[in-house]
Amino acid sequence: MDAIHGLMTGFQVALSLQGILFVLIGVMVGTIIGMIPGLGPITAIAVMIPITYGMSPSLALLLMAGVYYGAAYGGATSSILLNAPGVSEAVATTFDGYPLAQQGKAGKALAVAALSSFVGGTISVIILTFLAPTLAKVAVSFGPPEYFALMLMGLMAVASLGDGSTIKALITATLGFMVATIGIDGQTGTPRFTFGSVHLLEGIDFLVIALGLFALAEVSSLVLKRKEKVANQNPIGSLKLSKKEVKQITPTWARNSILGFLVGVLPGAGGTIASFMAYLTEKRIAKNPEAFGKGELRGVAAPESANNAASTGAFVPLLSLGIPGSGSTAVMLGALMVMGIQPGPLLITDHPDVFWGVIASMYIGNILLLLLNLPLIPYIAKVLKITRPLLISLIIVFCMIGVYGVSFSTFDLILLTVFGVLGFLMRLVNFPAAPFILAFILGDMIEQSFRQAMTISNGSVDIFFTRPVSLTFLILSLLVFLIPFFQMKRKQKKEKSMAA
């Protein structure tokens, strides 16, 4: 069993004193940032990147992975206590979580959320342990045409499955790709779109985009919300669950962990879609659907187990193919590349400590999160009361350090501010930022694999259609692209039949 053996190697990394410490710091920071409404996992990861400078890549990734799934845990707390989801993944948790808090059962809801996150995270990391290496083995045989088609599919999926307008998502993806072409072209050495500036010759650093478009932009939104008073919280109440309640929730956990994992593996989908799907399915199959929305524990358990399972599932394409399927895993990929590691099918053989270390850290991280969250929930919830003005200033400073620490140039800081403004304006007019960062990170790889493939085929595009795997991916990307149109048709039909 390769996987078991590999996992043992991973535990050696993750169970070292440093390993546990970094996972612990990661999950704490992630939980706190995830809890603050408006700040999402991408911001959490991006502001942590400067701290990882000079660290070994495996430890750095432990920290970042901790932040990432910690944020998925933390989102639930503000959903339940304040009816203000910290991250979009936690929106579905408010439906039943907040009513429970109003009935004075916040403790119960928080306990269910923590347990569900634990179950979802753990079940899916077990599947990940066996699936990722298998997939990596298949992917080793992929050549440039396959990679090109696969990445195209990933981009299409993010654009058409994300929430909101597909056209807007495609536009931001195109813009992200355009920004990726700035700098010296790797194949011919031609400087592109540098406007004669030396600073732009190497292209724009990914941290500038991640911190600007997400962290700074989210902070600007916080500026507008800085005066929002933290609502008077009802007493949290007991955290204990009865045996009957646990028995009732167990099948919910099992179903939605697997559902969440599968949705997470798919490019483009991810935690938000997984949690809504989980909530709706659970409501549909329940014997008493009318209880949902009024404070049903299963209504908390379903989305919370699904969104954590999905965030783990998203690691499958990242670790085994080197291709992120979401904005947050794209930022994680960018962070790895800053450290000189290129995830992909060869990661498992070239850097087994990184590959297995991350997977092992997820087992530990989930346990740590449960241990941290259950007894400390009432105290952690107090973080929500940190004064916003101070928090805003500190996050801005962190963004500045992050960029300055890689480039040592104030030019990049100005660029960071420009992207911050752009990110804020994009939010105002409902242009999603995740496709932008994904296209920015994939852009270079897509272009290179396209051109390599064309070099192999001597300039004929047939190469993409005559190789079965690449053809399959291309057909799939077309299908994903068409999904929103089918949905629109179906909706129109429904409306017509309703009117008749």
Next chain:
Amino acid sequence: MLKTANQKIAVFLFLFSIFYLIMTFNLPSYPYVPVDSDVIPMGLGILLMILSAALYFVKEKSEASKEEHEKIPGKEKLMLLGVLGIILLYIFLLEPLGFILSTLLFIFGCSRLLGYKNYILNGVVSIIFPLVVYFAFTKGLQVALPSGILPF
């Protein structure tokens, strides 16, 4: 003609894509590769042109209800511009003044601007945070931050 925000953005993006395409035509060519460095950018420019046209004409169902986005009151706009100004000031002072002093001023000033009135706590955080971060980064993580006019 420009009724909705989307249409204004669409026109802007359309003009931008033309500008971008002109730039791609001016890229120098390199004869020894099947796909030169201007092919992908050209494709992107054309794609953006098509997409901005689509944004102008197509009204998506999900969009119709969302068309009304939040308006930011004038006072808050000034506040955002103020924060932007103070960030730019911070960037310009970072290297001449050094990380510790400029960050100290920034945290205190920015928190105050945003309405934080607890001067003592604000002062304490503005002094301790830059010091801790500075030494953690320069000594612990070996990332050099500008020392500026301070001797360390």
